[in-house]
Amino acid sequence: QSALTQPPSASGSPGQSVTISCTGTSSDVGGYNYVSWYQQHSDKAPKLMIYEVDKRPSGVPDRFSGSKSGNTASLTVSGLQAEDEADYYCVSYAGTNNFYVFGTGTTVTVL
Amino acid sequence: QVQLQESGPGLVQPSQTLSLICTVSSGSIISGGHYWSWIRQHPGKGLEWIGYIYYSGISYYNSSLKSRATISVDTSKNQFSLKLSSVTAADTAVYYCARVVVTYFDSWGQGTLVTVSS
Numbered sequence: 209q210s211a212l213t214q215p216p217s218a219s220g221s222p223g224q225s226v227t228i229s230c231t232g233t234s235s236d237v238g239g240y241n242y243v244s245w246y247q248q249h250s251d252k253a254p255k256l257m258i259y260e261v262d263k264r265p266s267g268v269p270d271r272f273s274g275s276k277s278g279n280t281a282s283l284t285v286s287g288l289q290a291e292d293e294a295d296y297y298c299v300s301y302a303g304t305n306n307f308y309v310f311g312t313g314t315t316v317t318v319l
Numbered sequence: 320q321v322q323l324q325e326s327g328p329g330l331v332q333p334s335q336t337l338s339l340i341c342t343v344s345s346g347s348i349i350s351g352g353h354y355w356s357w358i359r360q361h362p363g364k365g366l367e368w369i370g371y372i373y374y375s376g377i378s379y380y381n382s383s384l385k386s387r388a389t390i391s392v393d394t395s396k397n398q399f400s401l402k403l404s405s406v407t408a409a410d411t412a413v414y415y416c417a418r419v420v421v422t423y424f425d426s427w428g429q430g431t432l433v434t435v436s437s
Contacts, residue, residue, distance in 0.1 A: 240422075254366070259423040260423070301422040310365055310368065312365055313365045
Protein backbone atom coordinates (compact mmCIF):
# COMPACT_ATOMS: atom_id res chain seq x y z
CA GLN A 209 0.00 0.00 0.00
CA SER A 210 1.55 3.31 -1.06
CA ALA A 211 1.60 6.30 1.24
CA LEU A 212 -0.79 9.16 0.57
CA THR A 213 0.89 12.06 -1.23
CA GLN A 214 1.25 15.40 0.52
CA PRO A 215 3.35 18.43 -0.48
CA PRO A 216 6.58 18.49 1.56
CA SER A 217 6.06 22.06 2.69
CA ALA A 218 3.58 24.92 2.85
CA SER A 219 3.84 28.39 4.30
CA GLY A 220 1.94 31.56 4.99
CA SER A 221 2.14 34.79 6.95
CA PRO A 222 0.26 35.26 10.21
CA GLY A 223 -3.42 35.76 9.54
CA GLN A 224 -3.28 34.15 6.10
CA SER A 225 -4.65 30.74 5.11
CA VAL A 226 -2.79 27.64 4.02
CA THR A 227 -4.25 24.52 2.42
CA ILE A 228 -2.57 21.12 2.44
CA SER A 229 -3.59 18.42 -0.01
CA CYS A 230 -3.58 14.67 0.56
CA THR A 231 -3.90 12.51 -2.56
CA GLY A 232 -4.67 8.82 -2.53
CA THR A 233 -6.67 6.38 -4.58
CA SER A 234 -10.19 5.01 -4.83
CA SER A 235 -9.10 2.28 -2.40
CA ASP A 236 -8.44 4.70 0.42
CA VAL A 237 -9.24 8.45 0.30
CA GLY A 238 -11.75 8.14 -2.52
CA GLY A 239 -13.43 5.04 -1.16
CA TYR A 240 -14.22 6.17 2.37
CA ASN A 241 -15.17 9.36 4.21
CA TYR A 242 -12.63 8.42 6.84
CA VAL A 243 -9.76 10.87 6.38
CA SER A 244 -8.19 12.29 9.53
CA TRP A 245 -5.51 14.92 10.05
CA TYR A 246 -2.82 15.14 12.74
CA GLN A 247 -0.61 17.99 13.89
CA GLN A 248 2.87 17.14 15.18
CA HIS A 249 5.11 19.73 16.79
CA SER A 250 8.81 18.98 16.91
CA ASP A 251 9.61 15.98 19.13
CA LYS A 252 5.99 15.72 20.27
CA ALA A 253 3.28 13.15 19.71
CA PRO A 254 0.77 13.69 16.90
CA LYS A 255 -2.52 15.37 17.85
CA LEU A 256 -5.86 14.69 16.16
CA MET A 257 -7.13 17.83 14.41
CA ILE A 258 -9.79 16.56 11.98
CA TYR A 259 -11.59 13.22 11.67
CA GLU A 260 -14.06 11.76 9.18
CA VAL A 261 -13.01 14.35 6.58
CA ASP A 262 -14.43 17.48 8.21
CA LYS A 263 -15.20 16.90 11.89
CA ARG A 264 -13.28 18.74 14.60
CA PRO A 265 -12.63 17.16 18.02
CA SER A 266 -13.51 19.22 21.05
CA GLY A 267 -10.85 21.81 21.75
CA VAL A 268 -9.54 22.17 18.19
CA PRO A 269 -9.96 25.75 16.93
CA ASP A 270 -12.45 26.29 14.13
CA ARG A 271 -9.57 27.79 12.13
CA PHE A 272 -8.90 24.19 11.12
CA SER A 273 -11.20 22.70 8.51
CA GLY A 274 -11.20 19.65 6.27
CA SER A 275 -12.75 18.67 2.96
CA LYS A 276 -12.55 16.01 0.28
CA SER A 277 -13.10 15.76 -3.44
CA GLY A 278 -12.62 12.45 -5.20
CA ASN A 279 -9.27 10.93 -4.24
CA THR A 280 -7.92 14.13 -2.67
CA ALA A 281 -8.55 15.43 0.83
CA SER A 282 -7.52 18.87 2.08
CA LEU A 283 -6.79 20.57 5.37
CA THR A 284 -7.14 24.34 5.54
CA VAL A 285 -5.72 26.43 8.35
CA SER A 286 -7.23 29.91 8.36
CA GLY A 287 -5.91 32.87 10.30
CA LEU A 288 -2.46 31.32 10.66
CA GLN A 289 -0.84 31.69 14.05
CA ALA A 290 2.73 31.06 15.13
CA GLU A 291 1.67 27.97 17.09
CA ASP A 292 0.35 26.38 13.87
CA GLU A 293 3.92 25.85 12.70
CA ALA A 294 4.25 22.06 12.74
CA ASP A 295 4.17 18.91 10.62
CA TYR A 296 0.77 17.75 9.43
CA TYR A 297 -0.14 14.21 8.42
CA CYS A 298 -3.27 12.86 6.78
CA VAL A 299 -4.48 9.30 7.36
CA SER A 300 -7.11 7.39 5.47
CA TYR A 301 -8.90 4.27 6.58
CA ALA A 302 -8.53 1.76 3.74
CA GLY A 303 -10.75 -1.14 4.71
CA THR A 304 -9.89 -4.44 6.32
CA ASN A 305 -7.09 -5.31 3.93
CA ASN A 306 -4.84 -2.31 4.44
CA PHE A 307 -6.53 -0.62 7.40
CA TYR A 308 -4.71 2.73 7.71
CA VAL A 309 -2.63 4.56 5.13
CA PHE A 310 -0.59 7.56 6.27
CA GLY A 311 0.37 10.61 4.27
CA THR A 312 3.95 11.63 3.61
CA GLY A 313 3.64 14.70 5.83
CA THR A 314 3.73 18.46 5.24
CA THR A 315 5.79 20.98 7.17
CA VAL A 316 3.88 24.22 7.67
CA THR A 317 5.97 27.31 8.25
CA VAL A 318 4.53 30.58 9.53
CA LEU A 319 6.57 33.33 7.92
CA GLN B 320 -9.29 12.28 28.95
CA VAL B 321 -7.61 8.90 28.51
CA GLN B 322 -3.81 8.90 28.78
CA LEU B 323 -1.34 6.44 27.30
CA GLN B 324 2.29 5.88 28.26
CA GLU B 325 4.84 3.70 26.49
CA SER B 326 7.62 1.91 28.35
CA GLY B 327 10.40 -0.49 27.46
CA PRO B 328 14.09 -0.76 26.56
CA GLY B 329 15.52 2.03 24.46
CA LEU B 330 18.20 -0.19 22.95
CA VAL B 331 17.72 -3.60 21.33
CA GLN B 332 20.35 -5.74 19.68
CA PRO B 333 19.96 -6.81 16.04
CA SER B 334 18.06 -10.08 15.53
CA GLN B 335 16.52 -9.81 19.00
CA THR B 336 12.90 -9.06 19.94
CA LEU B 337 11.71 -5.54 20.67
CA SER B 338 9.20 -5.44 23.55
CA LEU B 339 7.12 -2.42 24.57
CA ILE B 340 4.21 -1.90 26.94
CA CYS B 341 1.52 0.78 26.78
CA THR B 342 -0.23 1.62 30.03
CA VAL B 343 -3.68 3.19 29.76
CA SER B 344 -4.90 5.53 32.51
CA SER B 345 -7.97 7.71 33.12
CA GLY B 346 -9.97 5.23 31.09
CA SER B 347 -10.57 1.50 30.69
CA ILE B 348 -9.01 -0.62 27.99
CA ILE B 349 -12.30 -2.59 28.10
CA SER B 350 -14.32 0.13 26.40
CA GLY B 351 -16.60 -0.69 23.54
CA GLY B 352 -15.79 0.89 20.23
CA HIS B 353 -12.11 1.41 20.91
CA TYR B 354 -9.10 -0.42 19.60
CA TRP B 355 -5.53 -0.08 20.86
CA SER B 356 -2.79 0.49 18.36
CA TRP B 357 0.96 0.75 17.83
CA ILE B 358 2.39 3.23 15.33
CA ARG B 359 6.02 4.03 14.62
CA GLN B 360 7.96 6.91 13.13
CA HIS B 361 11.41 6.41 11.66
CA PRO B 362 13.86 9.26 12.42
CA GLY B 363 12.95 12.29 10.35
CA LYS B 364 10.31 10.32 8.47
CA GLY B 365 6.58 9.74 8.34
CA LEU B 366 4.29 7.53 10.38
CA GLU B 367 3.62 3.82 9.89
CA TRP B 368 0.75 1.81 11.37
CA ILE B 369 1.94 -1.44 12.97
CA GLY B 370 -1.29 -3.00 14.18
CA TYR B 371 -4.09 -2.90 16.72
CA ILE B 372 -5.89 -5.06 19.24
CA TYR B 373 -9.36 -5.13 20.75
CA TYR B 374 -9.77 -5.89 24.46
CA SER B 375 -11.10 -9.34 23.51
CA GLY B 376 -7.71 -10.18 22.03
CA ILE B 377 -8.59 -9.88 18.34
CA SER B 378 -5.68 -8.23 16.55
CA TYR B 379 -4.78 -7.02 13.05
CA TYR B 380 -1.42 -6.06 11.60
CA ASN B 381 0.25 -4.17 8.79
CA SER B 382 1.14 -6.87 6.29
CA SER B 383 4.43 -5.09 5.48
CA LEU B 384 5.85 -6.29 8.80
CA LYS B 385 5.67 -9.85 7.51
CA SER B 386 4.29 -11.42 10.69
CA ARG B 387 7.12 -10.12 12.89
CA ALA B 388 4.72 -8.10 15.05
CA THR B 389 2.56 -9.44 17.87
CA ILE B 390 0.23 -7.28 19.97
CA SER B 391 -1.32 -8.61 23.16
CA VAL B 392 -3.57 -7.17 25.87
CA ASP B 393 -3.64 -7.51 29.67
CA THR B 394 -7.02 -6.18 30.82
CA SER B 395 -6.19 -6.75 34.49
CA LYS B 396 -3.36 -4.23 34.23
CA ASN B 397 -5.07 -1.95 31.68
CA GLN B 398 -2.09 -2.49 29.37
CA PHE B 399 -1.33 -3.70 25.88
CA SER B 400 2.02 -4.63 24.46
CA LEU B 401 4.04 -4.96 21.27
CA LYS B 402 6.63 -7.56 20.38
CA LEU B 403 8.60 -7.19 17.16
CA SER B 404 10.91 -10.06 16.35
CA SER B 405 14.13 -10.30 14.34
CA VAL B 406 14.77 -6.58 14.46
CA THR B 407 17.28 -4.77 12.27
CA ALA B 408 18.53 -1.19 12.11
CA ALA B 409 15.51 -0.46 9.92
CA ASP B 410 13.30 -0.94 12.98
CA THR B 411 14.94 2.00 14.77
CA ALA B 412 12.07 4.43 15.35
CA VAL B 413 9.92 6.28 17.83
CA TYR B 414 7.12 3.92 18.81
CA TYR B 415 3.74 5.36 19.78
CA CYS B 416 0.74 3.68 21.29
CA ALA B 417 -2.64 5.18 20.47
CA ARG B 418 -6.36 4.66 20.99
CA VAL B 419 -8.34 3.97 17.85
CA VAL B 420 -11.95 5.01 17.33
CA VAL B 421 -12.37 2.57 14.44
CA THR B 422 -11.24 4.97 11.70
CA TYR B 423 -9.00 7.47 13.48
CA PHE B 424 -6.50 7.79 16.34
CA ASP B 425 -7.87 10.09 19.02
CA SER B 426 -5.32 9.77 21.84
CA TRP B 427 -1.59 9.14 21.64
CA GLY B 428 1.20 8.34 24.05
CA GLN B 429 4.26 10.58 24.12
CA GLY B 430 6.32 8.03 22.19
CA THR B 431 9.48 6.11 23.03
CA LEU B 432 12.64 5.90 20.92
CA VAL B 433 13.92 2.41 20.28
CA THR B 434 17.35 2.06 18.72
CA VAL B 435 18.48 -1.22 17.19
CA SER B 436 22.24 -1.50 17.50
CA SER B 437 24.91 -3.80 18.83
